[in-house]
Amino acid sequence: xxxxxxxxxxxxxxxxxxxxxxxxxxxxxxxxxxxxxxxxxxxxxxxxxxxxxxxxxxxxxxxxxxxxxxxxxxxxxxxxxxxxxxxxxxxxxxxxxxxxxxxxxxxxxxxxxxxxxxxxxxxxxxxxxxxxxxxxxxxxxxxxxxxxxxxxxxxxxxxxxxxxxxxxxxxxxxxxxxxxxxxxxxxxxxxxxxxxxxxxxxxxxxxxxxxxxxxxxxxxxxxxxxxxxxxxxxxxxxxxxxxxxxxxxxxxxxxxxxxxxxxxxxxxxxxxxxxxxxxxxxxxxxxxxxxxxxxxxxxxxxxxxxxxxxxxxxxxxxxxxxxxxxxxxxxxxxxxxxxxxxxxxxx
Numbered sequence: 001x002x003x004x005x006x007x008x009x010x011x012x013x014x015x016x017x018x019x020x021x022x023x024x025x026x027x028x029x030x031x032x033x034x035x036x037x038x039x040x041x042x043x044x045x046x047x048x049x050x051x052x053x054x055x056x057x058x059x060x061x062x063x064x065x066x067x068x069x070x071x072x073x074x075x076x077x078x079x080x081x082x083x084x085x086x087x088x089x090x091x092x093x094x095x096x097x098x099x100x101x102x103x104x105x106x107x108x109x110x111x112x113x114x115x116x117x118x119x120x121x122x123x124x125x126x127x128x129x130x131x132x133x134x135x136x137x138x139x140x141x142x143x144x145x146x147x148x149x150x151x152x153x154x155x156x157x158x159x160x161x162x163x164x165x166x167x168x169x170x171x172x173x174x175x176x177x178x179x180x181x182x183x184x185x186x187x188x189x190x191x192x193x194x195x196x197x198x199x200x201x202x203x204x205x206x207x208x209x210x211x212x213x214x215x216x217x218x219x220x221x222x223x224x225x226x227x228x229x230x231x232x233x234x235x236x237x238x239x240x241x242x243x244x245x246x247x248x249x250x251x252x253x254x255x256x257x258x259x260x261x262x263x264x265x266x267x268x269x270x271x272x273x274x275x276x277x278x279x280x281x282x283x284x285x286x287x288x289x290x291x292x293x294x295x296x297x298x299x300x301x302x303x304x305x306x307x308x309x310x311x312x313x314x315x316x317x318x319x320x321x322x323x324x325x326x327x328x329x330x331x332x333x334x335x336x337x338x339x340x341x342x343x344x345x346x347x
Contacts, residue, residue: 068114068117068118068122069118069119069121069122072109072118072122072125072126073122073125075105075106075109075125075129076125076126076128076129078101078105079101079105079106079129079132082097082098082101083098083132086098086136090305090306092305094136095136095137095138098132098133098136098137099133099137099139101133102129102130102133102142106126106129106130106133106145107145109126110126110130110145110148110149112148115148115149115152116152118152119156120153120156120158123149123152123153123156123158124149124153124158126145126149127146127149127150127153127163127166130142130145130146130149131146131166131167131170134146134170134173134174135170135173135273138173138174138271138272138297138298138299139174140174140175140176142170143170143171143174143176143179146166146167146170147167150163150164150167161187161189161190164183164186164187164189164190165189165190165191167183167190168180168183168184168187168190168191168273169191169273169274170273171183171273172195172273172274172275173271173272173273174273175202175271175296175297177195177198177202180194180195193274193275193276193277193278193279194277195275195277196211196213196214196217196218196219196220196275196277197218197219197220198211198219198220198221198222199219199220199221200221200222201222202222202296203222204297206224206300207224207300208224208225208226208300208301209222209223209224209225209296209297209300210222210223210225210268210293210294210295210296211223211293211294211295211296212293212294213277213280213281213284213293213294214281215281215284215285216281217277217278217280217281217282218277220277220294222296223293225266225268227315227318228318229264230316230317231264231314231315231316231344231345231346232264232265232266232314232315232318233260233261233264233265233266233312233313233314233315234265234266234268234304234312234313234315235247235265235266235267235268235290235310235311235312235313236268236269236270236304236306236307236308236309236310236311236313237267237268237269237290237292237309237310238269238270238292238309239269239276239279239280239283239292240276240279241309241310243309243310243326243327244309244310244327246327246329246333247310247327247333247337248287248289248290250327250333250334251289251290251337252287252289252290254334257334257337257338257341258289260341260346261289261290262289264346265290266293267290267291267292267293268292268293268294268295269292269293269294269295269309270295270298270307270309271294271295271296271297271298271307275294280292280294303315303320306325308325308326310326310327311323311324311325311326312324312325312337312340314340314343314344316344321343321344322340322343322344324336324337324340
């Protein structure tokens with residue numbers, strides 16, 4: 001059984017068994033309001049797999065089948081159904097499935113010649129689908145399509161503030177801070193809490209790294225993360241996750257746990273587009289034991305297979321040897337954590 005966990009933009013309490021995954025309360029963002037769309041899903045994995053298979057191979061509507069705007073509406077309807085089904089499967093599966101669906105159904109609609117023939121409502125649907133795909137995949141390949149959709153909306157005088165907000169969040173999420181700053185320069189209301197200024201060059205392909213926030217939250221710099229100790233603990237957490245906060249409070253209140261985490265732990269936040277540097281900086285000042293830095297790119301962390309928070313990963317000599325997901329109430333979280341630490345000889 002997996003205990004409660006939180007994912008930024010998504011909050012889920014998940015119960016896993018060998019035959020099913022039930023999601024008991026998932027908050028999932030839309031392109032206009034990240035906390036508006038609450039879905040409650042409980043589906044066996046076998047049913048989900050069958051549903052996705054039917055959705056992905058339902059065929060692509062084209063202008064030859066129905067008028068172009070109606071075709072886009074049908075595509076977006078199938079896209080939403082695919083999203084709903086994917087809420088109950090692991091993030092890695094969601095990313096791959098959304099990539100496949102987008103490539104097979106949406107990408108061909110993003111040609112300039114197609115966009116110029118569409119009414120604004122249809123372009124907006126393509127924008128939403130692209131935004132959500134970028135959210136799931138954290139892949140910068142979708143940025144040009146998102147920008148093309150917004151350019152066309154602007155041409156049609158149908159661009160709204162939320163489009164620029166979504167573009168900004170996407171750019172920060174894929175770690176294109178230069179383009180994000182350009183959006184903010186032209187649309188200052190695109191973010192109420194902009195990403196920190198990045199100091200120094202960002203380098204891809206250097207292995208696991210983090211964006212380390214300055215004390216005042218105004219800037220951040222990329223730093224490599226090397227697990228070189230005999231025992232290392234990497235915690236995926238977030239200041240806005242109350243399960244993470246509960247875990248930190250319990251660790252801070254326990255002398256032995258506090259000493260172990262002070263010597264062996266590194267706290268990291270998942271990659272996303274809402275960095276909230278003021279919130280994180282305030283947390284880091286209040287909780288130096290659980291100072292949190294931003295993952296630069298999740299794809300660089302091959303040893304980490306889930307980004308729900310909190311998740312504790314345990315390493316020996318740089319190799320993963322254990323994992324603890326979530327934080328159960330009533331002292332169960334502490335007991336489970338001590339059990340994992342005992343396996344490592346830290347007790």
